[in-house]
Amino acid sequence: MADEMKTPLLDDLEKGRWPSFVTDLKQAAAKKASAKDLMGQLEKSYVDRIGHWKHGGIVGVKGYGGGVIGRYTDMPGDFPGVEHFHTIRVNQPSGWFYNTKALRELCEVWDKHGSGLTNFHGATGDIILLGTTTDHLQPCFDDLANIGFDLGGSGSALRTPSACVGPARCEWACFDSLDVCHTITNAFQSQLHRPMFPYKFKIKISGCSNDCVAAIARSDMSIIGTWKGNIRINQDEVRACAQGGMNIQAEVVDLCPTHCMGWDGTTLTLDDRECNRCMHCINLMPKALRQGVERGASILVGGKAPIVHGALLGWVAVPFIKLEPPYDELLEFINKVFDWWDENGKMRERLGELINRQGMGKFLKAMGLKPAPQMIKRPRANPYYFWREGVN
Amino acid sequence: MADEMKTPLLDDLEKGRWPSFVTDLKQAAAKKASAKDLMGQLEKSYVDRIGHWKHGGIVGVKGYGGGVIGRYTDMPGDFPGVEHFHTIRVNQPSGWFYNTKALRELCEVWDKHGSGLTNFHGATGDIILLGTTTDHLQPCFDDLANIGFDLGGSGSALRTPSACVGPARCEWACFDSLDVCHTITNAFQSQLHRPMFPYKFKIKISGCSNDCVAAIARSDMSIIGTWKGNIRINQDEVRACAQGGMNIQAEVVDLCPTHCMGWDGTTLTLDDRECNRCMHCINLMPKALRQGVERGASILVGGKAPIVHGALLGWVAVPFIKLEPPYDELLEFINKVFDWWDENGKMRERLGELINRQGMGKFLKAMGLKPAPQMIKRPRANPYYFWREGVN
Amino acid sequence: MATRTDFGPPDYREMLPPVIKANYGKWLYHERPQPGVLKHVAESGDALYTVRVGSERLLSTDKVRELCDLAEKYCGGYLRFTSRHNIEFLVSDANLLAPLLGELKARGLPVGGTGHSITNIVHTQGWVHCHTPATDASGVVKAVMDELFDYFGTMDLPAYCRISLACCLNMCGAVHCSDIAILGIHRKPPQINHDIVKAKCEIPNVIAACPTGAIRPDPARKSLTVNEDRCMYCGNCYTMCPGMPVADSAGDGVSIWVGGKVSNTRGGPAFSRLVIPYLPNTPPRWPETVAAVKNIVEVWAKHARKHERMGEWIERIGWERFFELSGIPFAEQLIDDFTTAPETYRTTAAFKW
C-alpha cells in the first residue's frame, strides 16, 4: 500500500528542525487505511491549493447532542478511507495533566476505533481524536467511557472549559484554577453535552492576569485571578535582581502602567492603591515580589472571535469574587448568565453580542450587579441614554 | 412700558461679577418692544422651566436660501413683540477683526431693523443679529449690503467658514489662515447662500495644531497648519526658561508624547524624525523653539456633533498640502469633496457619516488620494475587507 | 434694481490695525505679562499688547458701542473677538495699556481668560432663541462664571480648562470635546401631535432621523409611532417635524461631561465623557450645576500635574479614581449602550480598587 502513494509535497515538510506532522501522518498511515487516505487527500490539497472536505454533517453518540464533528471527503472514489472521517472531542483533565497509563489507554482505544491521529489538544482544549467512521462512534465512546474519558462540547452548547496550570505548578495562581475548571465542567455536564443554547459558550480560567489560557480573547466568560491588598516586597531579593543585572528603573519602574513604583537604588517603593495588578513587576522579579494575600478572581464576559459582528475582548462584569469550594456564588452566577442569554439571545448570538445589542445596563440589572467604574475604560461619549423604568 | 414688567428671576442674574446678558437685554428693552417682550418671555421660561418658541419656519431674503433662522413665540398674545423674532446670520470678517466704523454701522442697521440684540459671535462664527420681523428681513439685508456685510450660511449649505487669529497675531500660523478663510468663503458664495447639499458643511481653519477654532471637533473639513523639517532650537532661550523656573525635564521632555526629546541641564536635544508636531514643547517655550521652515497644512475631514450616529472627530485625509495663493489645489480638493458628497450623501448625512457608510477607501479613491498610515491610528482589527475591482 | 448678492464678508485686511498690517505673519514670540494680557513681539521688534475681556456674548448694540468707544480711545479704533466670544483690545502703544486696564476695571469689564485660566464658556441660544432647548444657555453660563470668576482673572490652574454649554443634544456649543461640558437633556419621549405630523412632516425623513430606530410609520393615521423603550429623547425627530415636541418642564435638565479636548498637544483631541447624567433645571442660578462644575474644577486643580488637562489627568489616574476623588456617584447611564459601547468596556483585568 504505502509504496504506491507518492506525496512529494508533504515529504518536503519532513525536512527541517521543527517536529513534522507529516512524520505522524506516515506513522499512522503505516497502520491505518484512513490515515493513508488522509495523507493522499492532503497531498491533493497541496497540489490543488484547496481543501477536499465536504460541508460537515451531524453525527453523534447516544444521549449526547455534541462532541463529534462530522466530516466527509468530496473525493470518496479516490480516498475511500476518509469517506467518513469524523473527529471526536474528548474532555481533557483540568490543566492538561496526564499519567501515562491514561494516555496509553486512550491510544489503544483510538488505534482500535480511529485513524490513530490526534491533536493534543484542540484550540478549545479538548483532546481531538482525528478521524473515524460513523459506525465506530458509539463503540469508541463506550470504550472511552470505560477508561474514564467523557466527551467535550460542540455545537450550540457549553464548550469544554479549560484552565491554566495554576496552583499545580505556578506560584501566581490566585485561586485553584484546576479545581474551578473541574467543578464547572461537572456542574454543567448537561449544558456541555446537549446543545440547547443560542450558540456556543466558552469558559476559560486563568489563575492570574497573565492569562495563560488566553481567556480574555476567546471565552464568553473569563475567570481571571487577582488580589486585594499590598504586593509583598522582599527588598533583599529586589537588590539581588539589581545585582544580577536587572535595570530596575528601566525594566520595572518605568514600565509600570500606573507609574506607582519608585526605586532609589536600594529600596523599591510601591503605592498599592494605584496599582492595577497588571503583574508586570511580579513577572520580572518572582522571588522578590508576591501578590497580596486576599485573593480571588475577576469575571469578564463577552470575549469571542470575529464572526459575526467583529471580535470582542472580554470585559469586566464582576470585579472581584472569592473562589473557594464549593464555589456556590460562581456557579449561581454562571447559571444566571446562561438563563439570561438563553432567554434573550437570538440564534447564533454570542453572549457579548447580546450584551452589545441590549446594553450592558440590562445585563447588569439581570445579574443583580451594581454598575461600577471598574467595568468600563471610560464613560460614554454619546448623549444617547435612557431614563426608562428600572434605570436608576 | 418697562415699569410694568417684573423679571425677578432675570434680575437676579444681574448680580455677580461676570458681565450679565440681562443688562444687555434691559438696554435693548429700553428701546425696543421686541427686546422687552423677549425679556418677558424669557422670564416666563425661567418660571416655567421650558422654552416658549415654536418650531422654526422658513423665511429669507431674495436670491438666498439661507442666512435667516425663522422664529415665532408660542405666546403671541402675551408677547406680541416676538411674534416674529428671526435671527440673521451675518458673515464675520476673517479672524473676527473689526474697525469700529464697521461695528458702529452694523449697530445702526440693527437698531433700525431689529431688536438691538446680537451675538458676537455665533458658535459657527457668524455675527448673530438676534430678532427681527419678516417684513424687516429684506430691508435689513439691503442695508447690510450697503455697509459691506453679506449673510452667512444656514440649512443644508456650506456654513460660514471661520479661522483662528493666525498670522495677524500669532507666531505659529503655518499658513495664512485669514486669507484661506476669506478665499474659501468667496470662492463658494453660492454653496454658502443656496442650500443644495445633503446637509450642512462646515469648514474651520486653524494655523497650527493648537487648533484655536476647535476645527477638528466641529467641522466637516478642518484645515490645520503644520510643518516639515526640524524644530528650530535656540539653546540660550531654553536655558533662560530653565533659569526662569521651568522644569524642562518634567514639563517639556517628559510630556512629549513621542518621547523624542532629551535635556541634560544645558542642552535640549530633539529627534525631529520622531516628533509628531503636537506643539506642546513649542507652546511652553515660544521664545526658544520655533516650528520647521517648510510649512503647510493637514486636511482632516468628517468632524461633527453627535446627531445622528454619534459625534466624530475629523480624521486625516491629506497629511500635507502647501497653502499659498491662489490656493488652487485646496479649492479643487474642496470642490471634489463637495461633488462626491453631493452625489453620494443621503439627505441629512454629514460627510463623516457618508465616509463611514461607504468606507474611507472609496472616499480616498474618489479624491485620488493614496492611502497612507498617517490617515489612521492603527490598521483594522477585523478581517472583513474587500478585493473588489478598483481596490488595489 | 436687483439686490446685490454673493459679495462675501468684508475684507479682513480693512479690519487690521496698522501694527498688525506691518508685522503680519512676522510675529516672533509672545508672553503673558499678566492674566488677560498678551504681548506679541514681531521680528521688527514691534510689540502688540492684547487685552482680553470677558463677554456675555449676547450683546446689545449699546454694549457694542461701548466697546467701540474703548477701542477708539486706546486701540486706534480696532478690536477683535475670539473664537470663545471674548473681546480683545489690540494695544500698540504700550503707554495706553495701564490706562485701558484701569478703565476696564472701572467699568466692570473683566480682564482674563489667557493661559491656564478658565476662559469664557462657549454656549448657545437656550430659551433666548431656540426651539429645542432642554435648558437655558446664557443664564447657566452667567451663574457658573460668577462662581468661577476668580479663575478667569488668574492663571494658576494646572492647564487649560475649557468649559462649554449646549442646550440640547444638537450640541451647537460643540461641547463634545470640552474639559467640562454642560449639556441640556430631555428625559421624556416626544408627545406626538398626529395632526401636525400628518400635515407638515415627511414621514421617511423623520424615521431616518432617529438614531435608535425608535420611530415607526403609523400608516392608518398617516402619522408615526414611537417605541418609547427605544427612545432616548434626543429630539432629532422634533428637529425634523414640529409634531414631535420633546421639551418638558419637569423632565428637562442638565448633564455634565468631562475630559474632552481639542488641541493636538500631547494626548491629542478627545471626546468629553458623561459623569453626571442629570441635574434639575433650577433658574435663575442652577445651583446644582454650578456646584458640580466647581467641584470638578477644584478636584482637578488639586490633583492634576502641571500641564495636565482634565482628561489627561483622569486617563492617568483612571476613571475609577476620578469618581472616588470627585465624590460623584457612578450612575448606570454612564455605561455606554450605543453603537460605540464596545470601545468603552474595560477589556482588561487590570483596574484599580
Place this chain on the structure above:
Amino acid sequence: MATRTDFGPPDYREMLPPVIKANYGKWLYHERPQPGVLKHVAESGDALYTVRVGSERLLSTDKVRELCDLAEKYCGGYLRFTSRHNIEFLVSDANLLAPLLGELKARGLPVGGTGHSITNIVHTQGWVHCHTPATDASGVVKAVMDELFDYFGTMDLPAYCRISLACCLNMCGAVHCSDIAILGIHRKPPQINHDIVKAKCEIPNVIAACPTGAIRPDPARKSLTVNEDRCMYCGNCYTMCPGMPVADSAGDGVSIWVGGKVSNTRGGPAFSRLVIPYLPNTPPRWPETVAAVKNIVEVWAKHARKHERMGEWIERIGWERFFELSGIPFAEQLIDDFTTAPETYRTTAAFKW
C-alpha cells in the same frame, strides 16, 4: 444497558505527579535555568523542573506512546501539555534533568518555548480536517517554525512573541490577539448552488449570518442572492449553508496581522491589526508567508526595547514608522471600513512623517 453519560473528565488529581500533590498551591517562585527549562521552588523547598518540548500537535498514537516512554523513564509517568500545545516533562529528580535533555536532543525533540522565545504556533485544522479553510494549518506552521527554529530554543528576544494561525475567518486559533497572526482568507464571493440552498438551508439564518448584509432572499428560486459588492468572503454563510462555498484555489491565501496581546501586563490585551492583506497559498512551504513573518520578527527584535511586545513597540513608535521600518507597503485594505472604522481613524493632526 444504558450508556453511561455525563460522568465528566478524569479527575485532574489523578494526573498530578507526587511532587505537585505535595506542593499544590504552595509554590514560591520560579527560575528559567536555561531555555525550555523551568525550575519551580515550593515553600517546602522542593523543586520541580519542567522541560518544555515543541510539538507538532497533530500526534500519532505512536508519538504519544514515545512521549509516555520518556515520561515513565524520567518523570515517574507524568507529563502535561500546555495551552499552546507544547509538551511538558515534569522532572522532580534533579539528577534526571540532564539525561532527559540528552535523550530529547538525541530524538530530535526540540526543547524551548519559555520566556522571551518564540513558542509553538497555536493553530487549527486547515486542509487536514476542516470544510472551510482558506489555507492549510499544520504545513504553514511547520514551514514557519523551521525558519524561526533558533528563536524557540533561545530567550534573547525583547519580550514574548506569540504567533498563531487560523485557516479561516472563524479564527479557531484565536489569532485575533497575537503578536503575529497568520490568517487564511478567501477572496471570492460564494458560488451559490441554488439546489442545495433550497434543499438544505434555512434562508433567514443564512441571511442573518452575513456581517455586511450582502445576502438577500431570492423568493422566486426559494434561494438566495449575494450582492457581490458587499461580500467580503468571510464564509459565514457557508458555515450555515453548504450551498454557498467560498473556497477557491486561486483566490485563497494568507493574511498577516500584528500587535495583538492577551496578558494584562502593562498595556493590557489588544487585537492584532492587519498589515499584509494577502499572500498566496504556496505549498508545501509558503515561502512568502515565512519571509513575511521572519521579517516582522526581526524588525521588532532589532528595534523594540526590552519587555516591549510587538504591539507595545508599534504603538510607541507609531504605525507609520512600523511600515517604514518593516518595508511593508501600506495597502488600502488596512484601513478599516467595518462598523469599528471610526475608532481606527487618525483623529489628530499629530502624526509622524
